[in-house]
Amino acid sequence: xxxxxxxxxxxxxxxxxxxxxDIIYKELMPKGYIPLAFQEIxxxxxxxxxxxxxxxxxxxxxxxxQAHLLNDRITPNKYMFIRNNGLLPENIDEKTWELKxxxxxxxxxxxxxxxxxxxxxxxxxxxxxxxxxxxxRSEFNPPAKGNQWTIGAVSSAEWTGVRLKDVxxxxxxxxxxxxxxxxxxxLHLSRNPTKEPISRGVPLSKAMQDETLLAFAMxxxxxxxxxxxxLRLVCGGWPAxxxxxxxxxxxxxxxxxxxxKMEGSSYRVPCETVAPGETVADEDMCIIESMPIKSLIxxxxxxxxxxxxxxxKINGHAWAGELAVSELAYSxxxxxSWKTASLENAKNRxxxxxFKATITFPKKGYYEIWARATDSNGTSQPMVLxxxxxxxxxxxxxxxxxxxxx
Amino acid sequence: xxxxxxxxRIVFKPIFxxxxxLFTGFIVFGAIIFLVFGPNQTEVEINDEDPELIENGIHVxxxxxxxxxLQTVITNCTTCHSSKLxxxxxxxxxQWNATIRWMQKSQGLWPLGENQKVIVDYLTKNYPxxxxxxxxxxxxxEWYTLD
Numbered sequence: 001x002x003x004x005x006x007x008x009x010x011x012x013x014x015x016x017x018x019x020x021x022d023i024i025y026k027e028l029m030p031k032g033y034i035p036l037a038f039q040e041i042x043x044x045x046x047x048x049x050x051x052x053x054x055x056x057x058x059x060x061x062x063x064x065x066q067a068h069l070l071n072d073r074i075t076p077n078k079y080m081f082i083r084n085n086g087l088l089p090e091n092i093d094e095k096t097w098e099l100k101x102x103x104x105x106x107x108x109x110x111x112x113x114x115x116x117x118x119x120x121x122x123x124x125x126x127x128x129x130x131x132x133x134x135x136x137r138s139e140f141n142p143p144a145k146g147n148q149w150t151i152g153a154v155s156s157a158e159w160t161g162v163r164l165k166d167v168x169x170x171x172x173x174x175x176x177x178x179x180x181x182x183x184x185x186x187l188h189l190s191r192n193p194t195k196e197p198i199s200r201g202v203p204l205s206k207a208m209q210d211e212t213l214l215a216f217a218m219x220x221x222x223x224x225x226x227x228x229x230x231l232r233l234v235c236g237g238w239p240a241x242x243x244x245x246x247x248x249x250x251x252x253x254x255x256x257x258x259x260x261k262m263e264g265s266s267y268r269v270p271c272e273t274v275a276p277g278e279t280v281a282d283e284d285m286c287i288i289e290s291m292p293i294k295s296l297i298x299x300x301x302x303x304x305x306x307x308x309x310x311x312x313k314i315n316g317h318a319w320a321g322e323l324a325v326s327e328l329a330y331s332x333x334x335x336x337s338w339k340t341a342s343l344e345n346a347k348n349r350x351x352x353x354x355f356k357a358t359i360t361f362p363k364k365g366y367y368e369i370w371a372r373a374t375d376s377n378g379t380s381q382p383m384v385l386x387x388x389x390x391x392x393x394x395x396x397x398x399x400x401x402x403x404x405x406x
Numbered sequence: 407x408x409x410x411x412x413x414x415r416i417v418f419k420p421i422f423x424x425x426x427x428l429f430t431g432f433i434v435f436g437a438i439i440f441l442v443f444g445p446n447q448t449e450v451e452i453n454d455e456d457p458e459l460i461e462n463g464i465h466v467x468x469x470x471x472x473x474x475x476l477q478t479v480i481t482n483c484t485t486c487h488s489s490k491l492x493x494x495x496x497x498x499x500x501q502w503n504a505t506i507r508w509m510q511k512s513q514g515l516w517p518l519g520e521n522q523k524v525i526v527d528y529l530t531k532n533y534p535x536x537x538x539x540x541x542x543x544x545x546x547x548e549w550y551t552l553d
Contacts, residue, residue, distance in 0.1 A: 059488035138494075141538035145505055148494040189486040190514035264512075302544070304552035312552075368544065384541040402547045 047226045050078040056147045060084035060189060060197070061226065064152030067399065068301035070317070073354060074127060075155040077224050083132050083153060084226070085261070086197025089185035089246050094230045099167075099214065103181070103251035107172025114230055117214060120170070121162035126211045127351035128236030129156040129319045130243055131291050133267050136395025139385055142277045144392025151296060151399060156317065156352040159234045161215030164250070165208045173204070173252055180207045181257030182233050182244035199259025200267065201251075202235050202242050206289075211236055211350050214247065236350030237321040239267050239288050239393075262287070269389040276388035285390075290321030293381055294396040295328060295355070295373040302401035312359045312403065318343065319352040320375035327374040328355040332367050335383050335398075341371075361405045370398045469493055475528030478521050486513065492529070496536050502529045 043061060044051050052069055056062040063082040070079060094114060102109045112120070132153035134146055164180075181201035188195035206212060213234045215223065223229045228245030235242045241261065251257070261267060268285035270278075295318035306312055318325040324346060329338040341357035361367060374380040383398050459466045468480055468489035483492060497505065503526055509515035518525065 055490070056494060057488050057490045059486075139538070139541070141540065142535060143496045143538070145495050145497060145501065147491070188514070192514055195514065300552055301550070303547045303549045305549055306552050397541065400544060402544050403552075404549065 062147045067296050071298035075157045080155040081153045086186040086188050097230050100249040101171040104254040105174040105177035105252040110171045121166045125160040127158045127347045129352045130240040133239030133393045137392035140392040157218050159215040160217035161213035164212045176254045177204050177252050179253040179257045181251045181259045183249035184244050185246040196260045198261045200242050201257035265391050273387045280390050292396040293320040293373050293375040295371045296399050297371050297401050304403045308364050315356040317352040318373035323375040325353045325373050326376050329372050331370045364405045367403050368400050370400050372398050471532040475524045478524045498535050499530045502526045
């Protein structure tokens with residue numbers, strides 16, 4: 001039973017008392033937001049997300065989009081998936097926030113305030129596609145454990161910041177450097193301060209790319225807290241887990257970074273392909289680097305009923321990790337025949353590319369529209385599931401929507 | 407008219423006077439409180455559902471299936487992570503056990519002792535492996551008219 005109650009809006013303290021809990025999100029709450037109860041935090045209001053987003057997990061927060069929500073050319077915050085590994089950092093102070101550069105292979109360990117970063121280095125803005133390594137996991141058979149993402153753990157927003165390579169050069173990189181690793185301010189789920197929820201990284205070659213940013217803005221505004229305020233590493237085209245949020249430290253390493261979720265089977269796939277369900281030893285797993293070719297039909301929403309004789313306009317996006325997308329084909333007959341959609345060039349490297357097509361259907365009935373992208377190396381998406389892997393990463397099977405001609 | 411009203415006036419017993427005075431005072435006091443605090447107040451729904459309520463075989467607060475071992479699972483598994491993580495996964499006995507071992511090794515999960523079997527039995531029975539094949543048909547399509 002729900003009872004109704006009156007509480008004073010003036011003080012969250014009294015609200016906490018009334019609910020009999022301590023509201024840990026006090027300082028994050030948007031103006032005018034009132035929680036129903038601690039265990040009933042409304043994530044849509046709190047994180048300013050569209051109500052059609054799907055919550056997979058609330059501890060830690062994990063939320064995905066649906067295909068039709070991703071129709072914008074540049075993904076706004078309200079449709080951006082959330083993938084957290086730990087608890088949100090508490091009491092972030094932008095004014096005292098510092099980024100440390102350290103590690104075995106740094107010439108001079110240095111610290112930079114946000115003001116230092118913003119004033120000392122040139123700013124760049126890129127549209128960068130970030131996809132969770134586990135996007136599509138829910139389809140694998142036998143199932144893989146973890147968040148059961150469908151297709152919505154991908155976004156392509158505009159990020160503004162300074163180039164990581166400029167900051168690394170300022171601190172100095174020794175000749176033996178091979179990798180960078182990040183450390184961040186989020187809390188481990190156990191609240192054990194000695195444990196990190198996630199501390200991943202990329203090879204030096206990726207760290208040194210022009211588009212690899214230490215970002216302080218997203219779509220022209222401060223990065224939302226849930227996406228890494230006040231500072232985030234952004235490595236477009238790679239598993240989004242390499243783009244560390246709430247960034248505090250970049251360690252320049254003389255070996256492959258060995259932080260939390262770099263080792264074992266995390267963000268790794270079998271080095272050699274395996275049969276579904278096979279057991280794979282940790283030493284036979286290789287780190288995922290560039291994400292595979294993939295596409296999404298973002299318009300219309302699946303389930304459209306259209307009148308016989310009407311043409312159907314479709315559109316969407318395609319992306320290919322480090323590579324470019326060279327072609328987008330679509331089929332309305334289960335892959336028996338394919339037609340080519342018109343495909344735009346990327347706004348910049350590592351941004352997704354938009355496609356569109358106009359479809360005529362031969363007669364009434366149930367149809368599925370399948371989209372299949374091909375990358376600049378000539379690799380296409382599979383129509384069924386790609387190779388099985390123990391952790392359910394890299395499902396880039398064709399996206400499908402259903403339509404009926406009536 | 408006035409005369410008539412005077413004639414019709416009811417004479418109250420003292421006890422009623424006191425009651426009316428109290429009642430009026432209460433209303434006036436309430437109005438003052440409302441005027442002072444009213445504009446700053448917001449109506450909020452507070453869920454005071456029974457935290458152990460079971461509806462249609464589901465433990466409402468966590469969404470977990472009601473079956474033997476439920477309370478042991480709630481106690482040991484939902485301290486660190488959400489029950490949503492359990493509900494969306496499907497595994498066999500060995501995988502559930504391996505998941506527990508991984509959490510003990512790296513995520514700070516305590517030794518479960520005899521409870522481990524209780525938990526894994528519950529999970530294997532209620533959240534078992536399902537055959538999905540290589541690509542199931544599209545399901546849950548919500549049909550709508552596209553203008």
